[in-house]
Amino acid sequence: MNTPVPIAGESVERCDAARNRQRLLDAAALLVAERGPDAVTMDAVAARAGVGKGTVFRRFGSRAGLMAALLDHSESAFQYACMYGPPPLGPDAEPIARLIAFGRARIELVEVQGELLRAAESSVETRHGNAPRQVSLIHLEMLLRTIGMGARSRLLAHSLLAALDPGLILYQWHELGYSLKELADNWADLTHRVVTGDSLPSTEYST
Amino acid sequence: MNTPVPIAGESVERCDAARNRQRLLDAAALLVAERGPDAVTMDAVAARAGVGKGTVFRRFGSRAGLMAALLDHSESAFQYACMYGPPPLGPDAEPIARLIAFGRARIELVEVQGELLRAAESSVETRHGNAPRQVSLIHLEMLLRTIGMGARSRLLAHSLLAALDPGLILYQWHELGYSLKELADNWADLTHRVVTGDSLPSTEYST
Known part of the structure; x- marks a missing residue:
């Protein structure tokens, strides 16, 4: 989760700016x-980073x-970990292990920044279409296709991602008293069932 | 969906009041x-029901x-259909057929009153804890237990219900252009996979 997003081809000045920005975001x-x-x-944040408030x-x-930059930053780090990071999140693991690791990591993210994520998704209009959610959706769909879910992968990705809704996770955690471990285990069980289960013949139960 | 909730043991006057109320809600x-x-x-509503505005x-x-009464009314009718109505929603069908029919019916409800449902769930605070959602949750959990999902039924019910979030269904339908039939078929496929899939041994993928 702490893998920095690589920065390439910048001048020393831009590197300094990026380092300062990074330092403030870390704080x-x-x-x-x-x-x-x-x-x-x-x-x-200024006090924590040892700079003047004006700099922030x-x-x-x-x-x-x-707050928006903080969320962008952590989403970028998360995306980087999914695309290039070590297993089980990154590409060197089996797709099903990556699928399970993805949900576990999203649930862990809620622990640290659930309120931020929830605030970012509090508008009904942006809740489903926001950029991090789109990236998660594409990642899940790609994994489901690799596992062999075929044309149904995209809508299955939608349905599975709904189970990781930060508002839902916070509700289950804070209001219902589930531990994040229990929620992560439920995600693992859910996705394992989905990818090992039988697809429904389209004629069945179609009333 | 149009099954009236039965009304018993009331005076003629209360019956008249209930009938008027029903007429306004139908309008x-x-x-x-x-x-x-x-x-x-x-x-x-007054014009449609042929009464004065003061009555409404x-x-x-x-x-x-x-609007709240309208939603309550339709949720009550839905609950009645789940508990006492004809198959596949009601008790005379197999649990898996009922599970699939439940989601199909919720998706159909979104067609008629999606904006109402979404408005009712627009507050982050009430989105997950509202009464109709609790009832849906208990119903799904009961079906999953009957199917043999055991102790995992409650959290699986949470995850499956998230896929029926009215805001998500409206987004998939209006913004992404899926038909409600496609969304209902996805629900059928998702739930069929979940109930026929293998449960995950708790030691696997637990990193």
């Missing part, structure tokens, strides 16, 4: 992990801008 | 079906009250 991510998203104020404002414009 | 439901939820105004206000208080 903000630590604050979220330790004390929740409400603890992420421009002041707290110049870089991100506002707290909302910082 | 409102027809308006939703024909012209969408925005068409449901107190005026339009006396009965439901406000447009929001009317």
Whole structure:
């Protein structure tokens, strides 16, 4: 999860800017992990990163801008891990192991930044069409196709991804008292059943 | 879907009130079906039911009250159909046929009242814990237990129900262009796979 997204072909100045940005995002991510998203104020991030508050404002414009950047950053790191990282998330594992690892990792992400994810998806309009969700969908579909789910892969990917909805995970965790381990095991069981189960002949139960 | 919820042991006066209420709800439901939820105004419902606007206000208080009653009414009818109605939704069908019919019927409900359902679930706080969802959850869990999913039934029910989220169905239908038939077939395929698939040994893929 901490794999940095590689940066190539930039000038020294742009590298410095990228490093500063990274440092501020790391500070903000630590604050979220330790004390929740409400603890992420421009002041707290500046103090944590050892810079002036003005630097944080110049870089991100506002707290909302910082929060959006934080989510983008962590989604990029997650995508990178899925595409190029070590197994079981990355390409050197079996597709079914990657599928299971994907959900486990999304559930772990909720632990650290669930409120951020939920806030990003709180609008009914953006909840299903937002960019990270699209990337997750394509990744799941690709894995399901590799496993042999054929033309049904895309809609199955939609249905499986719905089970990882950050709002649902938070509800199951905080309101119903399930542990994240139980939720991750349920994801593993669900996906294992789906990929080992029989596809439904299209004529059956079609009333 | 049109099975009326039975009313027992009431005086003639209460029966009249129930009939009037039913008539107003039927008028409102027809308006939703024909012209969408925005068409449901107190005026339009009164005109459609052939009563004065004051009657509609006396009965439901406000447009929001009317919309809530409309959703309650249709959820009650749906619950009644699941518990006592004819197969494949009701108890005289095999559990797997009932499971598949349940999802197909929820997807059909979205066609008629998707915007209502989505509006009812638009608050992040009430999206997962609202009463109709709880009832659906219990019904799905009961079917999964009967099929033999054991202790995993409750969390599997959560995951499957997420695939029927009205917002997701509306997004797939309106934004992505899937037909409701395709979405219902996906539900049938998903649930068939889940109940015929192998459960995951708890030690596997547990990293």
